[in-house]
Every structure is written in structure tokens, then in C-alpha cells.
Amino acid sequence: MTTQEALFKYTLRLGDNSIILAQRLCEWTSKGPFLEEDLALTNIALDIFGRGKSLLEYAARVENKGRNEDHLAFHRTDRQFTNNLICEQDNGDYAKSMIRQALIDCFDLMLYTELSKSKDETLVGIAAKSIKEITYHKRHSFSWVDRFGNGTEESHERAQKALNELWRFTGEFFEMEEADELLIKEGIAVDVKSFQAKWEEEIKALFLKANLTLPENVFMQTGGRKGIHTEHLAYLLAEMQALPRMYPDAKW
Amino acid sequence: MENKNFEDIFESKLAKNEMIEPKDWMPDNYRKHLLRQISQHAHSEIIGMLPEGNWISRAPSLRAKLVLLAKVQDEGGHGLYLYTAAESLGTSRDEMLNALHTSKAKYSSIFNYPTLSWADIGAVGWLVDGAAIMNQVMLQRTSYGPYARAMVRICKEESFHQRQGYEIMTHMAFGTPEQKEMAQDALNRWWFPTLMMFGPPDIESPNSENAMKWRIKRETNDQLRQRFVNQTVEQVEYLGLTVPDKNLKWNEAKKGYDFSEPDWAEFKNVIKGNGPCNKERLEARNKAHNDGEWVREAATVYGKKQMEEYAAA
Amino acid sequence: MSDSQGPLWEVFVQKKAGQPFVHCGNLHAYDKEMALQNARDLYTRRGEGMSLWVVPTSAIVASSPEDQGSFFEPSNDKVFRHPTFYPMPDVIKHM
Numbered sequence: 001m002t003t004q005e006a007l008f009k010y011t012l013r014l015g016d017n018s019i020i021l022a023q024r025l026c027e028w029t030s031k032g033p034f035l036e037e038d039l040a041l042t043n044i045a046l047d048i049f050g051r052g053k054s055l056l057e058y059a060a061r062v063e064n065k066g067r068n069e070d071h072l073a074f075h076r077t078d079r080q081f082t083n084n085l086i087c088e089q090d091n092g093d094y095a096k097s098m099i100r101q102a103l104i105d106c107f108d109l110m111l112y113t114e115l116s117k118s119k120d121e122t123l124v125g126i127a128a129k130s131i132k133e134i135t136y137h138k139r140h141s142f143s144w145v146d147r148f149g150n151g152t153e154e155s156h157e158r159a160q161k162a163l164n165e166l167w168r169f170t171g172e173f174f175e176m177e178e179a180d181e182l183l184i185k186e187g188i189a190v191d192v193k194s195f196q197a198k199w200e201e202e203i204k205a206l207f208l209k210a211n212l213t214l215p216e217n218v219f220m221q222t223g224g225r226k227g228i229h230t231e232h233l234a235y236l237l238a239e240m241q242a243l244p245r246m247y248p249d250a251k252w
Numbered sequence: 253m254e255n256k257n258f259e260d261i262f263e264s265k266l267a268k269n270e271m272i273e274p275k276d277w278m279p280d281n282y283r284k285h286l287l288r289q290i291s292q293h294a295h296s297e298i299i300g301m302l303p304e305g306n307w308i309s310r311a312p313s314l315r316a317k318l319v320l321l322a323k324v325q326d327e328g329g330h331g332l333y334l335y336t337a338a339e340s341l342g343t344s345r346d347e348m349l350n351a352l353h354t355s356k357a358k359y360s361s362i363f364n365y366p367t368l369s370w371a372d373i374g375a376v377g378w379l380v381d382g383a384a385i386m387n388q389v390m391l392q393r394t395s396y397g398p399y400a401r402a403m404v405r406i407c408k409e410e411s412f413h414q415r416q417g418y419e420i421m422t423h424m425a426f427g428t429p430e431q432k433e434m435a436q437d438a439l440n441r442w443w444f445p446t447l448m449m450f451g452p453p454d455i456e457s458p459n460s461e462n463a464m465k466w467r468i469k470r471e472t473n474d475q476l477r478q479r480f481v482n483q484t485v486e487q488v489e490y491l492g493l494t495v496p497d498k499n500l501k502w503n504e505a506k507k508g509y510d511f512s513e514p515d516w517a518e519f520k521n522v523i524k525g526n527g528p529c530n531k532e533r534l535e536a537r538n539k540a541h542n543d544g545e546w547v548r549e550a551a552t553v554y555g556k557k558q559m560e561e562y563a564a565a
Numbered sequence: 566m567s568d569s570q571g572p573l574w575e576v577f578v579q580k581k582a583g584q585p586f587v588h589c590g591n592l593h594a595y596d597k598e599m600a601l602q603n604a605r606d607l608y609t610r611r612g613e614g615m616s617l618w619v620v621p622t623s624a625i626v627a628s629s630p631e632d633q634g635s636f637f638e639p640s641n642d643k644v645f646r647h648p649t650f651y652p653m654p655d656v657i658k659h660m
Contacts, residue, residue, distance in 0.1 A: 030301035033544025036603040042325040043606045053314045094547045151550025243312035252312040336591035345570045555595035
């Protein structure tokens, strides 16, 4: 694997994580629990889509085969998407969406903080912008976890159920593969293991404050990096990609 | 005696083009009329999120998705500004939402039409927002302060909406033959419902007279409709599309187009609840509201605890 | 006005450091943190500000229209509070 191939793979994966998560988040737009929150979550979806777009643009440039960000987003199959499984999980109720978001925000903030020290200038630029955005997203999702955990009996129960369901997808955050190893040596990619303990500590503190219990001895799911997803992704893509696939010659 | 005095002050403010503010005395009918109009306007923004939201997950490019998402979010924001303006007249948002969810309150009938293709998203932005903007520009000078201020903010934000709609139409009309067909089809379906947005003809408009007298409205339904047609025909021609009206013709004497009236019987039916999507829109709204109930309860309990701790500290 | 949508709050935005906080609208929120976050998401989507205040509407004390005469008219005749009241010799340029 050349550095260029590794960088394409790496950037594409970061982009996929953003696009798929944002696609899920914007399913909430116009269906939020109240108007102010509808707008808040849409803002977050906008940030994450924006990041995904920049990352896919860069991936296409690195690949240098005449594809652009829209080709990458709309003309790949589920087997070619390499996002973490947690991003594609269905929204469920608002507790599930917020727990999913808190787990990801906490990880992403650490990831992009490290990435802002990369030797790749484009990634540094994207990371610098993302850090500010994710800092806010995390504040938003963390405060909801606290509200649900310390709200009503029902909200506590829903949050605990969501946490139990989603925890098995968190192992994937800290997986690395050949492309990561290669790029870490070059000073481009982030060694996610370097902040795994810190992530666990913050997450523990969050759920402790929210009176929620972290599941123990959970068998972790994997497959995203190999393009082996849960059943959710193919449906998500079928909807997202319908128009460009039906009219491949059209420009929008 | 005292009321008479208040009424004089109210009338003299209107005469001097001054704004009426929430705590000022105002005639009951003025308050009622405003409350009805502002809450209807707010509901329209909120329901209006649905037909466009229908295409967010299927927007055909990442750029288009970002733009549409931002636009639908703006509509929500506009609904929110308007709800707070209406709240200043003494009705809570809960009461207004309840009226919407139980069909007691109305919203713009245009949103009871379906968005069937991506070109509809273009047509909605271009035509529906275009018509709405015409109304809203006028309302920036409406006599009730909070309403006028909300409209100033809304107009500022709204300015990109019509352009993004027209941009979509441009891509479609100058795109592949299938795209052009979709564009014409969207125009055919949205033209007359858009003309209905300005309300019934002046001779049949029951609320217009008071609205003009109180300077809530500053131009009549027919005036606004005529201006809209005059402006839009040129935009249709640029796209190489055809206005679906055989009677459309330039009238040199009035320096404007003659055009067919929309089907007012259809208009009345859609308002009565018989439009293609009335049921779906209300169901979607109710579902979101009901699904969110436990979230609002949790937030209420959490917020009260926080306030108690704050008070105790 | 408190209902199932949470209490009403007033939002003030500061455009630039050093400038006054200006009232820009209202929102509903259930707690302080949420009020602040909602204000950010609702009233600064287009870079309108760099600092925010949120205040529960119930905490606002306002004068009423009936007070207008007694509150504000007495200051109208105190022209001596304004610098233009004092004629200056032409030769004095900066004061």
C-alpha cells in the first residue's frame, strides 16, 4: 500500500463516518421533540455534513481518478463504505440518538484534536474547524445525557436501554488497520489507542453523573472497516443515493 | 369613556405610522385578528418544513443537501420567531400548537400539496417562497411591533430561499430531457396553488378590510397576486418553460399580465381539509409532538430541579 | 408564560466586544444551559454575535405605557444635561 492509497482510505473513512451520521441526524429535522431542539440538532447535522463533504472532496483529490465528493457519496455500494457501525444505527428515540451522539462526540473531539497536529495540511485545516464544532456538539449531547439520566423515570429507562444497545459498537472506535499504521509512521494519521483510556474515563464520568450504568463484558461488534455493515446501511444508502443512481447523467 | 380615550390614542398611533406594542391598549378585534394571522403564519412555517423535509434524505448532491437542510431549518426558526410574537399577545405556544394539532387553527393551504420530485423542491423555493416573500416584505411595515420585527428578521434570512429554488430549476430546466420534463411538471402542479397563496379575490376576502384599516396588511390580495405574476413570467421564460395558463397575456393598458383565476372551489376544499396531504401533514406533526412528550417532561423535571438548587444556593 | 414547552427567555446578543448587549428575541428552554445553547442555535446562525445573555422573561421588570408621561417626560426639559446646551467660544475646537 502506498502512502497515497493509505491516505485515500483513511480520509474516505473519516468522510464516511461524517456523512452517514449526518444522514441519520437530518432524519430528525422537522420531527424534533420541540422546535428549539429541532433547530439545534439540524445545526449539528449541518456541521457534520459540511465536514463530511470536505473530507470526501479531499479523498477524491488524493485518489486523483476524476471522481468528486458526490461520486464517492452517491455511487458506492454499502460494501464500499467504511464508516463505523455506530454511525448507521437507526435513530430510535431521542435518548438513543443523544447517547449515540455523546459517544461519538467524545471520541471525535479527541480524534480531531490529535489530527490537528498531523503533517497533512489539508487534514489539519479540516480538523481545526471541526474541533470548534465538535466541542459544541459534545456540550449539547452531554447535557442531554445528563437531562435524561436525571430527568424522569421514563427518560432514565430509555437512556439506559439505548446505552445497553449501543455500547457494543464502541469497540470499533479504537480499531486500526494497515492504512492507519502506515500513516501514523508518516506523522499523518492519529494513533487512536493513545487516547482510548482518556475516552473511557470521560465517558465513565458522564454516565456516572447521569446515573446510568455502563454495560460490562460486552462482545464488541466489528466490520465497518471491511465494508461489512449492519442491515441498516443498505436501506440508508438506497434512499440517499436514489436520484443520482436513477439519473446517472444528470447534474443537479 | 376611558376606552374611548385609549381608542383615540390607538387610532392616532396608526395615523402617525407608529407601532403598537404588546403592553399598549388595543381593540379586542385587532388583537384577535393579529393572533389569528400571526399564529397561522407560524403554523405555515412549521407545516412548511414537512414537504421540503421530505427530500432532505434524498437530495441528489452533498451541496444540495446542505442548502436544503439550512433552508428547512430557517423555516423552523421563522415559525419560532412568529410564535414568540404571537405569545406577546397573551397566548402560549402550547395553546397555539394544540390548536394546530387538533385542526382548530389553519395554515397556508399550499403545504397540503405533495412534493413528488426533486424539481418540486425547486418549485417550492422559487414560487412558494417567492409568493411568501412578497407578503412578508409588506409585513415588515405592519402595525404590530413584535410582528414587524419578526418579519424584518425573516425577510433578511429568507432572501436566499427563493434563489436556491430557482437555482434548482435552472439545473433541471437546462439539464437532461428527463430533468426538464420534471421541471415543467413541477411548474404545472405548483403554478395555480401558488396563486392561491395570496388569498381569495378582494371582493370575497372577508378579513381584508379590517386588516387594511389597522395597517396589519398594506396591500390587497389581488394587488399582490398581480405583482407576483408580472415578476414571475419572465423567470419562467428564461428557463424555457411554459406557464400552464392559456389565458396568460400581456395587457399593455394595465401594464401587467391578464391571467386565469385559480380554481377557488379547490382552494376552499383544501382549506376544509380535503387537499391531497392535509391528513399526512397533521399526522406527521402530531406524531412528532407526541413522540417528543416524554422528552419535554424529562426536560421539565430536570429544569425544575436545577431552578430549585439555584434558589437554594 | 410557562407551559409544556418550558419557560420563556429573553435573548441579548453582543455583536462585537465592547458593544452593548442588544435584545434580539425570545425562546423557550427548560434550563439555563439549554437556554444558552438554543439562543446560540437560533439567533447566531449567521454570525450575528460573539457573546450572549439569556434571562428568564419572568425576571424582567418593565415600565408600562401609562408610565410614559410620569417616567420620561420630566427629562425632556432638562436640556442642560446635553453638551449642546453650552455655547463654546469658536476658538475652542476640542471639548
